Amino acid sequence: MTTEKIPDIIIGRLPIYLRALQRLSDQGIQTTSSQDLGEVVGISAAQIRKDISQFGEFGKQGTGYSIAYLIEKLKDILKMDRVWEVIIVGMGDIGHALAHYNGFANRGFHVSMVFDNDPKKVGKTVGDFRVLDTASMIEKIKQHKIKVAVLTVPATSAQEAADLLVKAGIKAILNYAPISINVPEDVKVQYVDPVTHLQRMTYYL
Amino acid sequence: MTTEKIPDIIIGRLPIYLRALQRLSDQGIQTTSSQDLGEVVGISAAQIRKDISQFGEFGKQGTGYSIAYLIEKLKDILKMDRVWEVIIVGMGDIGHALAHYNGFANRGFHVSMVFDNDPKKVGKTVGDFRVLDTASMIEKIKQHKIKVAVLTVPATSAQEAADLLVKAGIKAILNYAPISINVPEDVKVQYVDPVTHLQRMTYYL
Numbered sequence: 001m002t003t004e005k006i007p008d009i010i011i012g013r014l015p016i017y018l019r020a021l022q023r024l025s026d027q028g029i030q031t032t033s034s035q036d037l038g039e040v041v042g043i044s045a046a047q048i049r050k051d052i053s054q055f056g057e058f059g060k061q062g063t064g065y066s067i068a069y070l071i072e073k074l075k076d077i078l079k080m081d082r083v084w085e086v087i088i089v090g091m092g093d094i095g096h097a098l099a100h101y102n103g104f105a106n107r108g109f110h111v112s113m114v115f116d117n118d119p120k121k122v123g124k125t126v127g128d129f130r131v132l133d134t135a136s137m138i139e140k141i142k143q144h145k146i147k148v149a150v151l152t153v154p155a156t157s158a159q160e161a162a163d164l165l166v167k168a169g170i171k172a173i174l175n176y177a178p179i180s181i182n183v184p185e186d187v188k189v190q191y192v193d194p195v196t197h198l199q200r201m202t203y204y205l
Numbered sequence: 206m207t208t209e210k211i212p213d214i215i216i217g218r219l220p221i222y223l224r225a226l227q228r229l230s231d232q233g234i235q236t237t238s239s240q241d242l243g244e245v246v247g248i249s250a251a252q253i254r255k256d257i258s259q260f261g262e263f264g265k266q267g268t269g270y271s272i273a274y275l276i277e278k279l280k281d282i283l284k285m286d287r288v289w290e291v292i293i294v295g296m297g298d299i300g301h302a303l304a305h306y307n308g309f310a311n312r313g314f315h316v317s318m319v320f321d322n323d324p325k326k327v328g329k330t331v332g333d334f335r336v337l338d339t340a341s342m343i344e345k346i347k348q349h350k351i352k353v354a355v356l357t358v359p360a361t362s363a364q365e366a367a368d369l370l371v372k373a374g375i376k377a378i379l380n381y382a383p384i385s386i387n388v389p390e391d392v393k394v395q396y397v398d399p400v401t402h403l404q405r406m407t408y409y410l
Contacts, residue, residue, distance in 0.1 A: 012405050014405075016396075019385070019398070019400075020385055023360075040385055078407060078408050080404060084403070086403070092302075093306070097302045101399070103399075104399070104400060148410075172403065172406035172410060174403055174406070178224065179228065182245075182247065189406075190406055192402065194303065194308075194309070195308060195309060195313070196224060197395040199283045200220055200395060201353070201394075201395055202285070202313075202353070203219075203282065204376075204377075205352055205353075205376055
């Protein structure tokens with residue numbers, strides 16, 4: 001099985017399939033078809049078959065996909081066969097919400113540290129975490145070999161914080177700050193900005 | 206100018222351009238090129254030229270784009286030439302964070318009401334809002350002719366809440382619940398799920 005050169009748009013759909021399959025599995029369902037899965041995720045059956053076939057032959061004509069097997073394969077492809085340590089940078093409202101979020105643990109991620117540069121926040125407790133000083137961030141990231149960060153600082157601080165993360169060896173940044181950040185080519189960035197998501201929809205209204 | 210049949214992937218990039226252009230404008234910059242804008246947003250100059258040309262002829266060879274003019278046109282295309290009233294459904298951690306978020310107002314959206322179905326939360330104050338009972342939601346949405354909702358309820362309640370929103374006439378849902386929801390074809394959904402965003406990046410690590 002080769003996982004090279006799969007278009008990014010397909011990679012983007014695989015976590016959606018995985019999430020839906022895990023939910024079906026939680027409900028005790030053991031097999032599914034591209035039609036059924038398509039109805040759950042709102043993607044056409046043909047698209048699902050095409051996406052999944054990129055990675056090998058998973059289903060049998062007429063019997064559908066084994067959910068357990070497909071989950072295992074998707075986890076393998078998405079490197080979810082391990083737990084990724086994650087840090088959160090910025091303990092504002094969104095940082096707080098994510099520090100309290102209990103949906104990471106069973107889906108392949110574990111928040112190991114949270115940071116802020118505000119002396120009023122450093123040392124305080126947020127959920128299960130003691131807030132660490134951003135000044136120690138590079139050292140701590142390197143020490144724990146962390147590769148994944150969630151950035152929840154204000155837009156005005158986002159590039160500076162991203163530069164520190166890159167310097168420390170972070171390779172994937174989930175950026176909640178409403179600003180595009182510049183990083184080297186080998187660092188991946190995903191954006192969460194409620195306004196751009198909303199604007200993408202109002203076009204159609 | 207026709208805005209029909211523009212691929213969704215292009216529509217998805219326009220808010221990113223708009224956000225970057227507004228930032229440049231805030232910095233007092235008046236013109237930009239597809240190269241400069243591309244460096245800001247991390248998208249190739251050729252792609253930017255191609256995307257923007259879908260909507261008409263905006264730049265002049267050699268002089269670049271007028272930022273003010275391009276902002277105006279993008280706002281027009283994305284229907285940001287008005288303010289959209291938005292409701293937030295679910296006053297958990299993320300709902301709280303969004304109710305306090307001050308980044309909607311200057312980018313075309315205004316949160317007008319927030320809802321929860323928990324009697325312990327209904328009637329309480331969150332930021333500038335009094336939490337309203339979900340039981341009154343359909344009536345209030347219809348009364349105020351609201352078309353846009355942010356859904357921040359748990360996964361287990363998301364479909365039920367989405368059904369209510371659709372029934373009330375909502376046409377765009379920004380869904381923070383980590384589950385795919387089924388809605389009629391004329392209702393748009395965008396998803397924010399930190400885990401699927403992270404999984405999309407770990408593939409490349």
